[in-house]
Amino acid sequence: MKRGSNMPAVGTYNQTLVLDMIRRSPAGLSRIELAAQTGLSAQTLGNVARRLAAEGFVVEGDRVVLGPGKPRTPLQLNRTARYAVGIHLDPSVDTFVVVDLAGDIVAHRERPPAAEAGAAELIAALARDATALLRSADVPMDRVLGIGVAAPGPIDHESGTVLTPPLLPRWHHTRLRELLAEAARHPVVVEKDVVAAMVGELWAETEHALDDAALVYYGAGVGLGMAVDGEAVRGRTGNAGDIGHLLVEPGGPPCHCGQRGCLGVSVAPERLLFDAGITDSPAIAPTAVWGAIDEMRTRIADGDRRALAVRDLAAADFARAIVLLNNVLDAGTFVIGGPVWSRLGEALRPALDAALPVMPQITTTRPIVLREARLGTDLAAAGAASLVLDEAFTARASDLMIGLA
Structure with a gap:
């Protein structure tokens, strides 16, 4: 739990702290509840609440009676501020x-x-x-x-x-x-x-369940987002998360880096579509990818053996990547999402769930928790x-x- 400060020099910190707590509570929080959670004095909290209300960030909700004593008035987020x-x-x-x-x-x-x-x-x-x-x-x-x-x-x-x-x-x-x-x-x-x-996932999560977690992003490419203590990890230059050359499929398709079976080429949408017989070539116009993925999803649902085999191999590649990454990060919780996952994830998820716990490379002591991204196809935007x-x-x-x- 983050704690506030009564020092007058940190009013901005206190204001953002209180607003964040109110934002994460759909029913709102009373001043008494906020004081208990932040450690701020009644005077400091009152000043912060007045500033937030004056700037239109919060509004007062209906009074709530919780037994004897003065009814509590929750402060609620003004979404349109x-x-x-x-x-x-x-x-x-x-x-x-x-x-x-x-x-x-x-x-x-x-x-x-x-x-x-x-x-x-x-x-x-x-x-x-x-x-x-x-x-x-x-x-x-x-x-x-x-x-x-x-x-x-x-x-x-x-x-x-x-x-x-x-x-x-x-x-x-x-x-x-x-x-x-x-x-x-x-x-x-x-x-x-x-x-x-x-x-985006940290902002959408109200229970701080992703404060220490990782996110596998599956779009035109594949990448990794990370959070430590509630903040996204950017790396020294802002380019953390490149996992395309993680080796997941020994003897798999060749990568331009010289290896075979890199994650990026192994689960590339163009490769899956070609291997499943949806397209005649691994080269496909980017604007044609979504329609072809829809066709692959239909074939998987209809039990097409070739499409199912490609689905199972892709799920195993993702499972191996998540296990190897978790061995390094010990994150425990992984979110998976992105434009391609939003369209193909429903077909991939059962095979991924089955492959994940039996990967022989697992070295961590607790099961991996896998969650769908809340933001769906709009994850990055x-x-x-x-x-x-x-x-x-x-x-x-x-x-x-x-x-x-």
Whole structure:
């Protein structure tokens, strides 16, 4: 449990701490409950509550009678106080969402990746579509905190530049944060997609069950998000989570790195579709992937032997990867999600559940808990929007640091 401080120099920390606790309690929390959970004095808590109410972040709910004594009035989150936009750049589809202060999606749009060739045109298209989505949801522009963008790595986290993601060549070396902020006239944060996904799941989780967990992201590529003590792990350069070259299928398909059976190529959607006989070649246009995955899911449901064999091998690859990662991290809880998982996970999950506990590589002492991502197909986009909320409203111990002259 995070504790507050009565020092006047840390009002911002106390305010975000109290707001976060209220946000995670759907019924709201009374001032007495907040005082007990934060350790703040009645005076400090009263000041914090007044500031939150004055800024429109919280409202008072109906009074609750809990036996003798004065009825308690819960403070509840005002979901419409602020909004954020999330954008996920993907080879197959660009996803846009608007979320409210609770992190709930209030508007959603998907479109094929923009056909523009130049960085300026690509940025203009993002800004135009983000603004259109906000207007369609009747969101007041003065309540928009900013825009979060999730992109495949590698990225330059300090400058917000997309470097050289293999499947997004038109975005190479684009100063995305700077240019989009200028075009959209909102603050922008840029994050690697797996980190954004982990932040989104942390924001959506109200019980702190994912404070120490890992997330397997399955989209055009595969990656790993991690959380330690409630904060996403970014790594030294912001590019943590590249697990594509984890060896899971000895003798499997060749990878450009020189190995055979790397996780990235073993569970690549194009490879599964080709091996299942859905496509005639491993080369498939990104925009055709979703329809082909739907066909594979249908064949699995109909008991097609070839499709079932591919399903079982992919499930074993995922199980081996999760076990090997857990041997290193000892996370215990893994979340799995992403655009491809959202479409194929229902068919893969039974085989994955069966393979996971019998993997011979297990060295940890407790069973692995596997959970579906709450944010579904919008995992990265909603996570990107949650980045904006997280930066503005999450209490961190680092906020308590006081510089010395």
